[in-house]
Amino acid sequence: MNGVYRAVWLTENETLEVIDQRVLPHEYKTIELHNTQEAVYAIKEMVVRGAGTIGCVAAFGIYLAARQCRGEWEALKEHAAQIRASRPTAVNLMWAIDRMMASLERSGNRVADARREAIAIADEESRRTEAIGKYGADLIEKISKQKNGDTVNMLTHCNAGWLAVVNDGTALAPVYEAQKRGIDIHVWVDETRPRNQGAGLTAWELQQAGIAHTVIADNTGGHLMQHGMVDLVITGADRVTRSGDAANKIGTYLKALAANANGVPFYIALPASTFDFGVVDGVREIEIEERSEDEVHFVHGLLDNGSVGRVRITPKESKALNIGFDVTPRHLITGLITERGVCEASLDGVESMFRDLL
Numbered sequence: 001m002n003g004v005y006r007a008v009w010l011t012e013n014e015t016l017e018v019i020d021q022r023v024l025p026h027e028y029k030t031i032e033l034h035n036t037q038e039a040v041y042a043i044k045e046m047v048v049r050g051a052g053t054i055g056c057v058a059a060f061g062i063y064l065a066a067r068q069c070r071g072e073w074e075a076l077k078e079h080a081a082q083i084r085a086s087r088p089t090a091v092n093l094m095w096a097i098d099r100m101m102a103s104l105e106r107s108g109n110r111v112a113d114a115r116r117e118a119i120a121i122a123d124e125e126s127r128r129t130e131a132i133g134k135y136g137a138d139l140i141e142k143i144s145k146q147k148n149g150d151t152v153n154m155l156t157h158c159n160a161g162w163l164a165v166v167n168d169g170t171a172l173a174p175v176y177e178a179q180k181r182g183i184d185i186h187v188w189v190d191e192t193r194p195r196n197q198g199a200g201l202t203a204w205e206l207q208q209a210g211i212a213h214t215v216i217a218d219n220t221g222g223h224l225m226q227h228g229m230v231d232l233v234i235t236g237a238d239r240v241t242r243s244g245d246a247a248n249k250i251g252t253y254l255k256a257l258a259a260n261a262n263g264v265p266f267y268i269a270l271p272a273s274t275f276d277f278g279v280v281d282g283v284r285e286i287e288i289e290e291r292s293e294d295e296v297h298f299v300h301g302l303l304d305n306g307s308v309g310r311v312r313i314t315p316k317e318s319k320a321l322n323i324g325f326d327v328t329p330r331h332l333i334t335g336l337i338t339e340r341g342v343c344e345a346s347l348d349g350v351e352s353m354f355r356d357l358l
């Protein structure tokens with residue numbers, strides 16, 4: 001992807017510009033964020049989403065906040081708390097804020113230092129996704145060889161491409177790298193109800209990159225696996241515990257169960273910033289976001305009159321439940337694809353690869 005794709009960047013006027021992911025793939029629109037409140041709004045309302053991108057916007061959000069409160073420490077702490085509370089599950093948000101605040105506490109020039117640290121975070125994340133791409137593509141290449149060069153069919157859930165993490169994404173980084181290596185790859189894209197990040201964002205990314213893909217209804221994966229039509233599953237994650245349990249978009253767990261039942265390898269791709277080393281039992285300990293019922297009641301899309309709008313799909317009187325994420329327990333995960341290599345989803349596997357960060 002040559003470092004050109006980013007969902008978030010600083011403009012020449014020092015505002016933060018982000019791609020409005022709510023209207024893709026039908027409209028390409030960007031929005032400028034000028035202060036803490038606008039950064040919080042963008043994360044909450046999912047103008048930006050995906051764990052890595054949320055972390056980057058949070059980091060740059062601290063830069064905007066530092067400017068707003070002229071570097072005054074107590075005020076900055078309040079702004080940081082507001083950004084931190086914008087979404088609960090993706091740990092990259094908390095990670096980025098903790099790192100920003102630790103670097104600013106004793107700083108003599110908090111505005112300049114916040115700018116530098118936020119840029120460093122984005123650049124480091126970008127390099128991590130590149131490495132994830134290489135390790136993941138090695139797995140894809142191995143399957144391709146076993147199939148004598150026949151098409152490798154990968155299934156993914158939600159969007160874990162460059163819109164979700166600068167610059168290559170996590171689950172899609174291996175796909176982009178496989179394309180560069182000339183591997184014949186095709187991606188089954190789960191639509192990912194209720195917000196359809198697969199149908200809207202992953203399909204858009206793959207289509208832009210000229211990568212063969214097919215959008216499937218969320219419930220199709222199990223059938224495809226039963227019929228030998230999926231060679232591997234790779235998804236991203238929003239928070240992975242020290243023992244390898246992985247929280248990701250709701251529905252990931254069902255895909256992992258189906259993969260396990262059908263002998264299909266199931267990988268989670270993530271940078272170190274998505275680990276929560278303080279948590280061991282993901283099912284019990286990871287806070288799971290619950291969002292508005294409306295995301296279940298309504299579907300957004302391109303209307304016949306050419307505008308982007310929503311239609312209701314449930315009876316007005318029905319209640320809906322909108323749980324944002326689920327946790328896939330480690331025993332269902334074949335391996336964790338990280339920037340340091342592929343490790344086992346277990347306490348031993350994670351601890352031996354990331355000992356210096358514990």
Ligand code: MRU
Pocket residue numbers: 049050051052053090157158159160161164165170171197235236237238248249250324
């Ligand atoms: O609610 P979202 O769209 O922010 O959820 C995003 C996901 O679940 C992604 O799969 C996840 O962030 C991994 S990509 C970094």
